[in-house]
Amino acid sequence: MAKISDIAKALGLSNATISKALNGSPEIPQTTVDRVKECARELGYVPSHFARTLKMHRSFSIGVLFVDKSQSGLRHEYFSTILNAIKVEAESRGYDITFINSENYSGLRPTYLQHVKSRAIDGVVIASVDFNDPNVMELAQSNIPTVTIDHTFDGCTSIMSDNEDGVYELTKRAYKLGHRKIAFIHGEDTTVTRKRVAGYVRALTELGISAKDEYMPMARYHDPESVIKAFQALGKLKDKPTCVLCTDDISAVVLLSSRLSGDREFIDNVSIAGYDGIYLSRMIQPVLTTYCQDSEMIGRLAASKLISQIENPKLFVPELVKVKGKLQEGGTIRPLVRPIE
Amino acid sequence: MAKISDIAKALGLSNATISKALNGSPEIPQTTVDRVKECARELGYVPSHFARTLKMHRSFSIGVLFVDKSQSGLRHEYFSTILNAIKVEAESRGYDITFINSENYSGLRPTYLQHVKSRAIDGVVIASVDFNDPNVMELAQSNIPTVTIDHTFDGCTSIMSDNEDGVYELTKRAYKLGHRKIAFIHGEDTTVTRKRVAGYVRALTELGISAKDEYMPMARYHDPESVIKAFQALGKLKDKPTCVLCTDDISAVVLLSSRLSGDREFIDNVSIAGYDGIYLSRMIQPVLTTYCQDSEMIGRLAASKLISQIENPKLFVPELVKVKGKLQEGGTIRPLVRPIE
DNA sequence: TTGTATGCGTTATCAG
DNA sequence: CTGATAACGCATACAA
Numbered sequence: 001m002a003k004i005s006d007i008a009k010a011l012g013l014s015n016a017t018i019s020k021a022l023n024g025s026p027e028i029p030q031t032t033v034d035r036v037k038e039c040a041r042e043l044g045y046v047p048s049h050f051a052r053t054l055k056m057h058r059s060f061s062i063g064v065l066f067v068d069k070s071q072s073g074l075r076h077e078y079f080s081t082i083l084n085a086i087k088v089e090a091e092s093r094g095y096d097i098t099f100i101n102s103e104n105y106s107g108l109r110p111t112y113l114q115h116v117k118s119r120a121i122d123g124v125v126i127a128s129v130d131f132n133d134p135n136v137m138e139l140a141q142s143n144i145p146t147v148t149i150d151h152t153f154d155g156c157t158s159i160m161s162d163n164e165d166g167v168y169e170l171t172k173r174a175y176k177l178g179h180r181k182i183a184f185i186h187g188e189d190t191t192v193t194r195k196r197v198a199g200y201v202r203a204l205t206e207l208g209i210s211a212k213d214e215y216m217p218m219a220r221y222h223d224p225e226s227v228i229k230a231f232q233a234l235g236k237l238k239d240k241p242t243c244v245l246c247t248d249d250i251s252a253v254v255l256l257s258s259r260l261s262g263d264r265e266f267i268d269n270v271s272i273a274g275y276d277g278i279y280l281s282r283m284i285q286p287v288l289t290t291y292c293q294d295s296e297m298i299g300r301l302a303a304s305k306l307i308s309q310i311e312n313p314k315l316f317v318p319e320l321v322k323v324k325g326k327l328q329e330g331g332t333i334r335p336l337v338r339p340i341e
Numbered sequence: 342m343a344k345i346s347d348i349a350k351a352l353g354l355s356n357a358t359i360s361k362a363l364n365g366s367p368e369i370p371q372t373t374v375d376r377v378k379e380c381a382r383e384l385g386y387v388p389s390h391f392a393r394t395l396k397m398h399r400s401f402s403i404g405v406l407f408v409d410k411s412q413s414g415l416r417h418e419y420f421s422t423i424l425n426a427i428k429v430e431a432e433s434r435g436y437d438i439t440f441i442n443s444e445n446y447s448g449l450r451p452t453y454l455q456h457v458k459s460r461a462i463d464g465v466v467i468a469s470v471d472f473n474d475p476n477v478m479e480l481a482q483s484n485i486p487t488v489t490i491d492h493t494f495d496g497c498t499s500i501m502s503d504n505e506d507g508v509y510e511l512t513k514r515a516y517k518l519g520h521r522k523i524a525f526i527h528g529e530d531t532t533v534t535r536k537r538v539a540g541y542v543r544a545l546t547e548l549g550i551s552a553k554d555e556y557m558p559m560a561r562y563h564d565p566e567s568v569i570k571a572f573q574a575l576g577k578l579k580d581k582p583t584c585v586l587c588t589d590d591i592s593a594v595v596l597l598s599s600r601l602s603g604d605r606e607f608i609d610n611v612s613i614a615g616y617d618g619i620y621l622s623r624m625i626q627p628v629l630t631t632y633c634q635d636s637e638m639i640g641r642l643a644a645s646k647l648i649s650q651i652e653n654p655k656l657f658v659p660e661l662v663k664v665k666g667k668l669q670e671g672g673t674i675r676p677l678v679r680p681i682e
Numbered sequence: 683t684t685g686t687a688t689g690c691g692t693t694a695t696c697a698g
Numbered sequence: 699c700t701g702a703t704a705a706c707g708c709a710t711a712c713a714a
Contacts, residue, residue, distance in 0.1 A: 001455075046451045050391040053706095055705080355684065389706085395691070
């Protein structure tokens with residue numbers, strides 16, 4: 001690998017001059033800068049990243065903390081899309097992506113924060129982890145620039161998918177199509193879930209429908225079995241819902257494409273909606289009625305807000321950014337011809 | 342951040358001794374090693390990664406080259422599972438994961454190889470890219486340890502999902518259930534596709550069935566629309582197949598859960614199989630008949646073979662590892678009661 | 683068994 | 699406008 005001193009030698013200049021020229025120092029005249037850059041290109045010079053980091057305490061890389069506990073991590077389309085968007089945005093601004101972890105080095109098991117510091121990582125995006133893990137909290141509360149996704153930490157900017165809006169929109173959509181008995185199978189109790197439930201209740205209230213507990217069973221995200229169970233329980237109610245909003249698209253598709261046992265009248269006629277907006281939801285016929293989270297935007301914003309904070313720490317104020325998604329009307333909530341009012 | 346000199350000061354020893362103790366040098370007696378490690382733990386010492394790299398020309402990080410062009414990159418479950426497995430395996434062996442890219446630094450746009458060298462990345466895993474890109478080829482043919490997934494480069498070890506076996510197994514499965522008219526909708530012409538087609542033809546041959554071109558239409562991977570089109574064309578044949586093997590699970594699920602137009606007799610009775618073994622395939626009822634690629638194993642092997650090569654370059658010989666998957670019997674290929682022989 | 687000295691490639695300070 | 703030099707934190711050859 002060519003290094004600065006090679007360019008210096010080739011051009012009969014000093015290392016210092018080359019370094020300045022390459023880094024756009026105003027002391028160097030344009031003609032010299034051009035000569036240097038030209039020569040650098042010819043020699044295939046690329047700066048040694050670690051030497052630079054050692055000197056500057058700045059690595060131009062951002063860390064990503066994801067934990068893939070079974071279904072809710074990297075392998076979930078929502079998060080892999082976010083990751084990809086972060087990657088694209090960060091790279092276009094000259095930053096690399098590294099995953100944060102806490103593995104041991106000669107018996108020393110560093111915390112996330114130590115890992116980040118030892119690598120001089122400039123900032124981190126935290127998503128899809130146990131936000132109550134002290135290890136995670138230490139990182140978030142440190143002086144390392146941090147952006148969280150779908151969770152708020154004091155002093156950190158956070159990007160939130162607008163979960164309340166999502167279920168609110170879906171509920172209103174069902175109402176508009178004539179449904180009055182709308183159930184919402186929600187996921188395990190998390191911040192995200194509470195927002196969604198709030199959206200559901202708010203919509204019902206605005207529509208003059210009273211929310212019933214029996215229409216709000218709990219299941220688990222990305223666990224279709226639990227959703228099926230909740231669904232079948234709804235089918236056993238005296239007063240069965242005509243429309244069921246599900247935890248997520250995967251579960252909704254499973255519900256739609258499985259031959260379930262139970263009350264045929266209910267199963268064959270009930271309307272179903274998902275949540276997320278995964279690729280598959282657009283592919284099936286009819287298209288799944290769901291709420292498409294703008295995961296692309298969430299990732300991009302996370303990266304760009306983080307980089308701004310890194311580059312302009314003085315201007316930084318923590319922000320809470322809500323990212324709205326978009327209702328995908330689809331066709332799995334069917335118009336109710338004779339609404340049972 | 343505590344550094345080596347802090348430990349040295351605290352213990353009244355020299356930097357060199359600390360460094361040796363921490364790195365398991367045999368010259369240091371166990372008692373000293375213990376004292377040093379104890380102190381290191383107390384001070385929260387973690388080695389400065391970049392200083393170490395600068396000195397050793399070794400970063401303990403492995404690069405991953407993925408390109409997400411629409412559906413076939415990170416966002417596809419197959420690849421995100423592989424990525425996650427690579428991550429887990431690499432981290433457990435003390436390596437970090439960094440994405441490779443080729444963005445510019447002060448007007449210099451480095452190649453992948455330069456990016457890797459400037460970061461002293463110890464080795465790379467290449468997957469899901471255009472393997473004919475000269476930029477990619479340069480990297481693969483360099484002296485950087487490289488493992489490719491689902492593609493072979495001269496001199497690199499490669500991990501290949503056993504695509505031939507997959508379609509072979511599915512075809513035999515269909516035969517066993519009484520099917521004789523088995524079609525295979527394959528993806529665009531790639532190495533992977535050729536292997537799959539080979540498996541299909543081999544199975545048919547062994548079973549004494551002659552392969553017909555009209556039973557081998559082409560579609561595109563993860564593009565259900567193209568698969569539907571090919572599927573409907575099959576339904577218009579004089580001699581319609583009784584079983585259709587698809588490019589991938591997503592398309593198979595779409596086929597199964599969509600209300601398609603066309604010959605009802607054909608559509609309602611034809612059997613369908615997928616390929617991949619995505620999470621969803623196990624969730625629907627009946628479970629999708631498909632071939633589960635062992636993406637977990639593929640990722641783990643990629644990482645571990647790569648690390649072995651990095652750590653024991655002398656012992657290295659390029660390997661071609663085929664990873665077999667597993668037939669998921671499922672229930673979407675139905676037994677044919679009256680096989681039309 | 684432990685310590686000293688050197689250099690990895692870069693940037694920053696300060697002098698020319 | 700340019701150059702010499704120190705320093706970043708660590709590992710290692712060599713000396714004690």
